[in-house]
Amino acid sequence: EVQLVESGGGLVQPGGSLRLSCVASGITFSDYWMHWVRQAPGKGPVWVSRIKTDGSYTTYADSVKGRFTIFRDNAKNTVYLQMNSLRAEDTAVYYCATNHASRADFENWGQGTLVTVSS
């Protein structure tokens, strides 16, 4: 059974930082691109970032470019999202999702971790 478990969310003040983690099990982690997708309360999902199977390539949404960094540790089956200079509009549930290298969809999702940016 595939499991993705996110952690690291919480309440942070504007301008602050958080690091999210997502640990995967039940898959050959290095066969998957990993993504972060966020969803603000009452809104639809929004793609945030992705990282290639070996960590050599990353892409970001314009809204987070320069503030967020995605990276992975294949030895630990873990993907991270370092979030700096947080803004109120970053408040959302953050999901990690898998994308097998042979496909182009979000096949597996974690349960999400809530990030609240507020003073």
Added chain:
Amino acid sequence: DIQMTQSPSSLSASVGDKVTITCRASQSITNYLNWYQQKPGNAPKLLIYAASSLQSGVPSRFSGSRSGTDFTLTISSLQPDDFATYYCQQSYYTPLTFGGGTKVEFK
């Protein structure tokens, strides 16, 4: 960015009804279109990938089709478990984008 226009934004239906949801891409995305179901408090769940391929474990009453830049998700006979919000998503080009969602409610 590729815009995904989903319609309707909500619909009311009864158990046994045939339900059709449409998603239009602002430019060609070939078959790079996926459909997800989301229930309150849960992550989205993949239903259909590559426009018309049924994800493993998803009931066969769900199907997807494509005509040019128009994509359709069909539920052939709505079941109680299907009342949820549905999203399309293009994976042709970054930023990967989702449609606005369609909430399927009980009539």
